[in-house]
Amino acid sequence: MSSDEITVTLTSLTNQNTESINVSKTSTTINELCEFAVALLGLSTSDNLTLNKNGQNIYINDDGAKGSQLISSIGIDDGDLIIVMEKTKKQPRTHAPAARAPAPAAGGLDFSALLGNSAPATKAKPKPTGGLTFNLPPAQLPMFSQKTPVQWEKMTLDDAIERNTNPDCFISVLLSPNHPNLFKELNYHSPMLANQVKQAKSHAEAAKIWRSQMQKATMNSTLSKTLLSNKRAEMEKRLELNPMDEEANAYIMEQIRKENVDAQYRQMMNEFPESMGRVLMLYIDAEVNGHAIQAFVDSGAQSTIMSSKCAERCGLSHLIDTRFEGTAVGVGTGKILGRVHIAEMKIKGFEQNVLPCTITIMDSEQGLGDKNMDFLLGLDMLKRHRCNIDLSRNVLQFGTGTNSFSTPFLHEKDLSEAKGGTQGFDADKSNKELEERMEEQEKKLSGDEKDGDGDETMQG
Known part of the structure; x- marks a missing residue:
């Protein structure tokens, strides 16, 4: 400043x-x-x-x-x-009775x-x-x-911001060792701001950074709303003068469409907020030919498929029957190298149950579309072993009756980033990469603005 x-x-x-x-x-x-x-x-x-x-x-x-x-x-x-x-x-002046003067509301x-x-x-x-x-x-x-911070156990970042309008109180809650989740949440949504607060030399400096950020956000929001309001007023005035104005009609129709979309969004956030969450694919821990593997359960796939690299790691390459090579056609196309007619598959925790499995081997470079997909348990094997995808219990059940057993679907912490999980995720590295990209964008925008100014000068 x-x-x-x-x-x-x-x-x-x-x-x-x-x-x-x-x-x-x-x-x-x-x-x-x-x-x-x-x-x-x-x-x-x-x-x-x-x-x-x-x-x-x-x-x-x-x-x-x-x-x-x-x-x-x-x-x-x-x-x-x-x-x-x-x-x-102003109201008309009238004299009250001399005995007393009227009291304010x-x-x-x-x-x-x-x-x-x-x-x-x-x-x-x-x-x-x-x-x-x-x-x-x-x-x-x-x-x-407000003089004292408002806080409680397991409060969210939105709660902390809403209940602590005084920046000094908010920073006290944000940096409190009792709420480590708040800083993580801020770091997730705004890594650059979180880094500035983290590097502040004092509590007062951190509060000043937060206050400044809130002021900028408020000004940007206000200016944006003002511009939109002025634009709509202009278009409505044009419609009053000429109801057949194509540009004004198109603008108003687009605004109505956006309002309907926003109304649905608000309803969804109030009634079905879970729909905004990321849906994790279904994986289970298994063994194929004695090698540990994370199997992707896909009831929409006709056949059970394995990449050629995964087949090599599992020692199945020499069992591929090349008479079944060809081209797979679906969402995309891929090269089929052949088929392994019988491979032993076991489920983690139930190694005593050997499940015979027929596997189609796809070229790793032209196969599953996603190169991180090693092994896909398809509908053929799910039917053969009478599997039931039980989402209420988050398990895959094999068999029925007394011979049945269930294995849980894996959580985010159990899956690598390539499979949509968080295993091995380095938050500091990710934030640093994000900051570098944002800085590059700011430099590019700044350079474009300077070039635009130069062009105007030349034309003048």
Whole structure:
């Protein structure tokens, strides 16, 4: 942040929204600050705003030319909390009975004397009922009143962010040894931000980094919403003038389509959030010809298939009957080298049960499509051994009755990254690679912008 930049926090008493913003102390005018307040706090207009600091009005929108002055002229400085109030409509002045003056609304404060809209309170003259009354909330806003971090066991990152609006409190929870999962979750969603927080030299510096990031995200979101809102208003105006405007009709139809998609997305997240999770394929631990292997269970495959490299590792290459070579046709095509008519397959934990298996051998380079797929247990063997894919228990059951046995499907921790698992996953290495790619993209975008500026200069 440059030397003339200051951080100002704006809060609205109308909707209790609160946002922080970085502005220039030497170039930002009062009117510009009011426009920022309208965009950030979701207010209707800047025409009826009053700015209040430390309980005192520092700017009223009917001050004429004062709005063009710098914010420093009304005492706004770094770290200030500015209350943004929308003035109520003036009511006709009527005199109350001389015995008593009207009291402000319950829980509110009367600022009419400060705004000069009422006569001085004296014993001789009754206090008029006119003026402006602002109903303040009974307690301070949570963002500024929070002093102690809110935390509980097994809380999520979203919970920590939502319940700790004060950056100092959030960082305390994030870096607490009692919640190691929070930093891991932040690292997963935003590795660059997590790395900046991790490398901060102090708690205060980490809180400052988090506050700055939240401000940038808020500004980007607000500007994006403002642009979209302006664009839609423009298209709606065009439709009013010309209902047959093709571009405006296409734009509105696309917006309606997006709104329907967003509505379905919200419903899905509320009712079926598990559908956003990654679905792990079904693998079991097995042995083929005495060699350990992870078998991919695929009831959609007609035959049981093994890659030629896997057949070589399992000592089956010399048993391939090349009379059955050919070309497999399905989603793609692959070269069939032949077939092993009988191979011994055993299931881990039930090695006493030998399951005869017929295997089609595919060329590793032109076979299973996925080169990481070594062995695929297809429908032919699933039927032969009367298998049942029991997803309620997450097991594959072989046989029926007293001769049946079940083996569990493997979890992510048991599978390599090539098979969709996390075994051997190096988080630091992955984050470093991600940061390098993001830095390259930023450099490329920066270079494109510079080239664009140069082109404009040349054309000029």
